[in-house]
Amino acid sequence: MKVRCMTCGKEYEISKLHKDYNKLAANPSSVFICEKCSKKISHSARRKKAKDHK
Numbered sequence: 554m555k556v557r558c559m560t561c562g563k564e565y566e567i568s569k570l571h572k573d574y575n576k577l578a579a580n581p582s583s584v585f586i587c588e589k590c591s592k593k594i595s596h597s598a599r600r601k602k603a604k605d606h607k
């Protein structure tokens with residue numbers, strides 16, 4: 554199944570083994586974020602939170 558990362562806009566082919574496959578198959582309009590971007594997002598989110606605490 555082809556999905557497009559909403560963050561970098563790249564198309565990815567995901568298999569049934571992908572953790573988000575069932576979610577995306579059931580609801581094709583649900584958001585897909587590739588591993589690279591989700592790592593970046595969780596990383597920057599953590600940094601933002603840490604900054605807010607200071």
Ligand SMILES: [Zn+2]
Binds near residue numbers: 586587589590591
């Ligand atoms: Zn991406």
